[in-house]
Each structure stands twice: as C-alpha cells, then as structure tokens.
Amino acid sequence: MVPAKYKPKPGKNRFYILLFVGILLFLWFSLSYILSRFSNPDAFRVGIAILSQPVLVISWSPRNNTLVAMRLPGDARVHVAYGYGMYSISSLSDLDRVENKHGQLVTKTLEDLVGFPIQYYVREKQEGSVLDDSDRLSVQSFFSLPSLFRMVQGHIETNIPFFSFLHFYRAFGNIPTSALTSYDFVKRNVVAPLTLPDGSEDVVIDTSKLDIFLGNVLEDERLRKENFRIEIVNATLREGLAQHVARILDKSGLQIVSLGNSDTPLDTCRIQGHRAVKDSLTVRFIEYALGKCLFEENDDTSIDATITVGDAWAKRY
Secondary structure, eight states: OOOOOOOOOHHHHHHHHHHHHHHHHHHHHHHHHHHHHHHOTTOOOEEEEEOSBSEEEEEEETTTTEEEEEEEOTTSEEEOGGGOOEEEGGGHHHHHHHTTOTTHHHHHHHHHHHTSOOOEEEEESSTTOBOOSSHHHHHHHHTSHHHHHHHHHTOEEEOOOHHHHHHHHHHHTTOOGGGEEEEETTTSOOEEEEEOTTSOEEEEEOHHHHHHHHTTTTOOHHHHHHOOEEEEEEOSSOTTHHHHHHHHHHHTTOEEEEEEEOSSOOSSEEEEEOHHHHTSHHHHHHHHHHOOOEEEEOOSSSSSEEEEEOHHHHTTO
16 A cells, blocks of 8 residues: 655644744844944944954954954953952852853952953863964954854853844954954053962052053044033942942043942932033943933032942942
8 A cells, every 4th residue: 555645734834834933033133233233323232352362352342343452461460359358360250150150250350450441251162272362363263163163062161142243243354453452461560469368479460550551542422422411329338339449440441530429329320410421432332331310400510420339339349
C-alpha cells in the first residue's frame, strides 16, 4: 500500500510564516533603533573599556566619528565602585562576574577613574589578549566581523548589545588615523606609589595627573557654548561626592561654579534651574551622565542650575 502523502495543516503553515515575519520585524526595528540612537545629532560620547593588556579605554563621538583612546596599566590598583576596596584594573571583569554585577563594577569603576561616562566593556575570554601597537588597529580588531562571531559563540565577554556591537563595527572600521587621539598612560608617568596593609608596595593611578594630560580633549563644544552656571550639592553623608560628580561634568564642558552640601536627604538626583535650562542640551547630558533627574523650575537664583545628588550616587563610593 502506498502511504498517503503528508499534507501540513494550513494553520501550522500560517503560524511559521507569521513567526518568521515577526522575527524580521523585530530585527528591523531593533537595528533602526540602534542606528537612530547613535546617528542622533544630539548624541553624546560613548565610552567603552577594552580589557586587554594593557587596558584600552575609548571615548567615541557619534557626531563626527572621532575617537579618544587611552592605554592604562592593567596592574595599577583602583578604588572599585560600590565599596569593594582596591583591585588591579585587569581583575575588574573577574570580580564583576563573581559578584554578578553585569558589567556595572567594570564600567562605573573606570568611569570614576578617567572622569567621563563609560557604558560598555569588552574582553576576550582567552587569557593574554594583547593590544596592537596601533590604537586604531586594536579598536578595529576588537570590533571586527570575526569578533562579532566570537561574541555570538561566547568567546568574548561584553555588555554590548548585538546590534550596538554591529554599529560599532561599521563606525570604527571607517575611522581614519587623523580622527584618533591617543594617550599612552602606560609609558607616561600617571601612577603613584601605594603601600599595602601588609607592607608590600604597589601603584595606583593618580587621577590629577590623568586630568592634566587629557585637558579638554573630551569637551563637548555644544555644552560649553550653552555656558550655564552649574552648582553641585551633596545631599548625603558621603564626603567628596560633589567633587566626583563635578569632575565628570566639568571634563565634558559644563561650567561648574560652586560645590555645596545639603542637610535634606535625597534618594536620587534633582535639578533646580531656570526655565531656559529645562529643555537644554546641558540637562540632557546631566541625565545621560548621572541618570534620570527630577527637574524643578526655579528662576529666583543667580545660578542657572543646581544639581543635587543623593544616596543612589553615594552607593558607588
């Protein structure tokens, strides 16, 4: 007997067609979102830490496709965010993975170190990844099609979403040498001696030296042009919090004119400022760097805007 030919049910065919169309639509909208996000004329710099030997931290401007790259000695110790003590830079991703922080320990620690927002990190899981002598080639090597495949296969550890990684591959592959500014802080003297509790000697990065070398290279001229006078107020018991925030905002071009303290507790972040400040690029950058802030209009002050930071930021130190 010849078996009857199998005929798939019409409803089942329709399900697979709709599923396929749904996946295509999802991929299209996801890619469109990523491209629009980074091609926005108001987009700010994107910070990425490449955890290799030595560590390479880059700040990319989507507006003009330029890069600032800085090499940091991986064996230098840093104060780790969220009160984890001091660890070497090269050990940050291992600590982050053990503590299940999903990249937050790496990005926030290095952000506090270099003084500008860092959103992402990437690291080859194979030990001993060494940078090329050229920062441009090193960046292009980490953000290449082979690296994209290694990321999908799980050989690269990163918190960069797939489509963002794809966009970085496209952007960094077209960057000419003239659009790259490099700082080799492995060779330049930006470290200071450190005596550990057991009496042994180590080194830490001196952020004041780092800031002198970087100068205003990370400054956003649009923020400097708005020229709003900014006050930063610490509403926590954590000493030096206002200085930490001021360093990040000042390096990007904001005019910080005053630091202060408040006895009134605050959980997150609040901006009090003139009406003209509310819809400014300055406020958008503050929220880009610090997170969402409550805005309260206040025209009865000589300061254009007062940023009050609370316990959410204090937990980083």
